[in-house]
Amino acid sequence: MAKADEGARAFTTAAIREGDDPTARAILSAAVQMIAARGYHGTSIRDIATFAGISPGSIYNHFGSKHELLVTILVRGGSALVEATERALLDAPAEPAARLDAIVSTHVGVHAQNPMESYIGNSELRSLDAVALERVIANRDAQQRIFDRVIDDGVRRGAFTTQNPVEASRFVVTACTAVAMWFRPDGPASEADVIARYQAVARDAVGHRPL
Template sequence: MTNEPAMPESWRHYEDLGLSKPLAAALEAFVEQGYHGASIRDIAARAGLSVPGLYHHYPSKQALLVGLTTVVMGELLERSRAAEIEAGPDPSDRFDAVIESLLRFHMFRREQSFIASSELRSMEPEGRASYIAQRDEQQKQVDRIILDGVRAGEFDAEYPVDASRAVVTMCVAVAQWYRPDGELSPEELVERYLGIARCTVGAKRVGK
């Protein structure tokens, strides 16, 4: 297996993810045809490899899907952790930073994010369990921040965990509809949806 791409210095900065040729080809095929519609032969051709050459890197189509989702979730979690650390101890600042990170990720990694979530149904038990554990880790980070905010009197959410789930679901859904040439610029989308997220948790401070 190839090493995962290196993280950029800033969690706000996005470049090409630098996927290996097999994973980039698999992503392209899965986006166009879905996991079940994509063939190993087609993925190998897109990667400029023979089928045996592709199998040298990834022994199955399932391994390609798991490899792709592992890279995607690893990057998502690392960016979220970096955003929270940079924000400092205040729950409101941490909330704003992590939600902004989630929104940006699902804009700039929308194809990867969409495949990771939509093809969960195609994963075999071991890969599915690993993906769900990573997804739960992301959700628990937001849960923890909101609960900290409620305890500190900065958020007024009656049902903090439900509010957290609603906010994360909203961020994840951005990957389904966002387009770079759409109505909202990334900055406008972050501003608008961060406002919605603050309202959902009953934030008492609107931005810095």
Template sequence: MKQAGEQAAARGRAREERAKGLPGSNAVAEDDDPAAATIIRAAVEVMARHGYHGTSVRDIADAAQVSPGLLYHHFGSKHDLLVTILDRGIDRLVRDTEDALFHAGDDPAGRLRAIVRTHVLAHTMSRRESLLGNTELRSLSPSARALIVSKRDTQQRMFDRVLADGVRRGAFGTPHPVEASRMIVTACTAVATWFREPGALSGPQLADVYERLALDTAGYRS
């Protein structure tokens, strides 16, 4: 019995070693079971490359070096795994944006800079997760889609409030704060589609540029 347990542990360590080549993912939680974390990392990697419908459970299991049964044990289905990835990604983005606002102070320009920087860096550091979030929303069930969309709306409303407050206080001169807010969020999100490292700009350098562009879009009156 002891020998069988040792052999199982050895096989588990071997699987982890083989899966170490998988990139990290912001969809992995600190308290995830190691096997579940590896499955998430594998799913992000394979789905981002082949798409949700072009990826099978077997593809994910092979990339994670686990059995399909173990995937079903942790996530129930490929759909549930996608929901986990998208839900955790947007939750992290909302939390980080709220935190950025909390520490940004009262100045409208500083608040806009803070949330733009957070949004840009999130999409440069987690490009594959962002790609899935932007292309695979259509693959979710109606209820799961509604959940993710509602959280995206929460993120958008933070930008909306910062723009509206800046206009009200005379810091921003745009006559179209709602449209400006949407443009800024869309532009920040889109960096995930083309940003690569190494490139002409690093992630933080790109965030610097987008901060200035956002202020221009808002009609910042310095």
């Protein structure tokens, strides 16, 4: 087996998990970069292997097919987002606005740091089979429900005055997700700046008023 390419291994992705061996890491990193650049149908197993610096056959020692690679990228990425958001909520103060700030910070941060995965997630759902699509949508629904719960709780407690909590929740999640489309680490606004701005936007969307 050829040694996995250093460049592929250097690119970090939310699809990589602790315990993945170096070759699996290189494959996932290469797959994210190649699919983001060329699209799922425009990327072959050979393309991914070449970018990773391994033989095409080596990929099948870790993933059964190109489709399995795509599913792994999307399911792991979605699960990581949900888990990170749940941790942020658990660690946040009990005050509704602080809870909203915490989950907005995580959602924006994850998408700012993983723009390729976000792009793949938005553009390649059509490439999934029905079972895989259900798994990906389940993670998205779980993430949306976290925002729904926080906003509903804020409305019940009188901290949020929106008359349309469902729509406000969807608006906030959609806006935060879209950060991946334009944010650049070397741009005029830092990730922390963008997070702070989107926290303010989210508070405005739900009609926040101090208790």
